[in-house]
Amino acid sequence: MRAFLNLLRLSWLQLARHRVRSLLTVLGVASGMFLFTSVETLQRSLARATETSAADTLLVVYRENRFCPSTSRLPENYADEIRRLPGVREVIPVQVVVNNCGASLDVITFRGVPADQFTRFAPEIRFIEGSEEEWQRRDDGALLGEVFARRRGLSTGDRFDAAGVTVTVSGVLSSPNAQDNNVAYVQLPFLQQASRAGLGVVTQFNVRVESSGDVATVSAAIDEHFRSAQEPTDTRPEKAFFAETAAELVELIGFTRWLGVGAVAAVAALVANALLLVVRGRVKENAVLRTLGYPGRAIACLVVGEGGLLGLAGGAAGVGIAAGFLRWQSFTMGNEGQTLAVQPDLAVIATGIAAGLALGILASLWPAFQAIRQPIVHSLRH
């Protein structure tokens, strides 16, 4: 162990004292890992937003054949009928207004909900700033999801307008449900008037079922109930809706995976090339170390140590820059009123750093083998 640490320190000294060369390599690795992390973040954010899990109990009821929130117009009083269906625990009418219905990187979504029902429907939300009472006190109050607030740099007391609606921030909330963090919650009648949808008309109902096993039966029951009504409905888990409406987005993001693969290959090639040059330049030096009694595997260890350190440093830098950039930008993709916040999580960060290290080590195996292939006397005569 002590010997290993000493070797690692030696690798470090080699890198530290060839500063420019090492920095250039780290920069290259960091660029690749930046791309890799961005792609990975996109993939994971999308997976989180679209892949329904067994724990999901949230359904969304839309107008059948809707396109965009604006064409989904349902009578607010459907809520009372839905609530009476078996398996339904809670229901809340929601009016949705977006600034941009197509695919966009900067979607602003308002959700109008009855002020007295909001926390009852979503007890899992946490207030980071402000409170429910402050929100209820003013008609134009808005509770912002944390990602939305960060992206726009908004906090309590600020006023802003979007999509023709002007509101005052009365709090910031955080929720385990991704969609909540990307939107602004306002009071239902306020939004109905501001958007000219008219009182009594909503876009959708969010329904919480008793248990995740009820999802399918309750969806079917709701649609069946309104089948011959004036406004028939289409009910599905929220994430399934998103997966469908954002199918093109999903396909596009799926394609970016290849960019990630490309970035990884570029990083490996870069490190391998750098180390091959290093090894070639150190033929004699390594032969001298072996003359001093360093076994071949110790020399290999030195080379792999350099590769690992380069990969680790480049990985950490690339991942750090990507995470900072994505958090600062807080991109929110959206499509037809459903939003996808591109946010790095801890798993992405850990994966990125580990990938950098692993790539550095893998890429240095061949150069390490090259370093010890020749007999000592041959290398000394080099």
Place this chain on the structure above:
Amino acid sequence: MNAPMIRCRQLTKSYRKGKTVVTPLEALDLDVPAGEFLALMGPSGSGKTTLLNLLSGIDSPTAGSLEIAGEDIARLSRRELTAWRARHVGYIFQLYHLVPVLTAFENVELPLLLSKLSKKERHARVATALDLVGLGDRVHHVPAELSGGQEQRVAIARAIVANPSLLVADEPTGDLDRDSAARILDLLRGLARDHGKTIVMVTHDARAAAAADRTLHLEKGQLLGDACGHS
């Protein structure tokens, strides 16, 4: 009389170069008593470096026996030979071959990095070795900031830091001016006389050879005269 430190019998080394075989050393007999400072002279290509490489265990003989301190190192595996080198031999090169990114101190520390010594013990040994070669206050300079003579003294410190009984030196003064060369030779003589090191030094310089206890001449892979001390 004690067993010699080095005992070669019928020592042969040949290399295959494509279809031809070169034999730089052929059936060589040599005894070197412990604590002797031996000079090896001979024309270029006579096999001097080849012999040092065998004595120091960085190459293995094609035939014959090679006993060092009573151990037949021709029989050791590559891995065993590596461990043996670390304990028993110090190699001094003509061109010093210090690691350029490391300071004098760090260069001398190199042979100890894979040992079980603690950092404190390691540093104590490095300091002792550097003291012995008289490097003074230059220990935290990198090789590029040292003179040739200083570099060679660092290289000698590196060769003795693990306390080996055998030192081999391949033209250690070949690249130095006369004063620096004289200091290096004094140092080597002191190591043999006061510290009991057995030293085999290759040189082209008769003045350098004169510093040694005995001089042998190698020609075409053979030692001239009796190299086993029988008289």
